[in-house]
Amino acid sequence: MIELFFVFLIFGLLGVVLLSMNALLGPRRTNPNKEKPFECGSPYLQNEIKPFSVKFYLVAFLFLLFDIEVVFFFPWALIFKQMKESALLIMLAYVIVLVVGFVYAWKKGAFEWD
Numbered sequence: 001m002i003e004l005f006f007v008f009l010i011f012g013l014l015g016v017v018l019l020s021m022n023a024l025l026g027p028r029r030t031n032p033n034k035e036k037p038f039e040c041g042s043p044y045l046q047n048e049i050k051p052f053s054v055k056f057y058l059v060a061f062l063f064l065l066f067d068i069e070v071v072f073f074f075p076w077a078l079i080f081k082q083m084k085e086s087a088l089l090i091m092l093a094y095v096i097v098l099v100v101g102f103v104y105a106w107k108k109g110a111f112e113w114d
Contacts, residue, residue: 058110069098 072094080087105111 055113059113062105062110066098066102 073091076087076091076094083090
């Protein structure tokens with residue numbers, strides 16, 4: 001219990017030190033050019049720039065989510081022979097959660113591109 005107190009104490013002090021250093025060493029004057037919004041090398045909301053649809057971000061996020069989940073199959077495959085039946089049950093539960101999430105996203109229309 002005392003160790004937990006010391007962890008909170010150390011990281012609390014670290015937070016105070018970092019905030020103090022930022023106040024002491026950080027910039028004091030603001031630059032109006034730095035305060036303007038800026039996106040991808042162009043001024044914000046320029047006429048030639050068309051914003052991306054939210055659907056694009058949703059599909060990209062779902063791709064990353066399922067791609068990262070599939071990566072967990074590789075370490076499972078490496079230890080499969082050592083774990084025997086328990087590895088198969090664990091991966092079966094993992095695949096069921098993955099499939100339920102995929103079906104839910106599909107039913108919500110997350111993969112439809114309008």
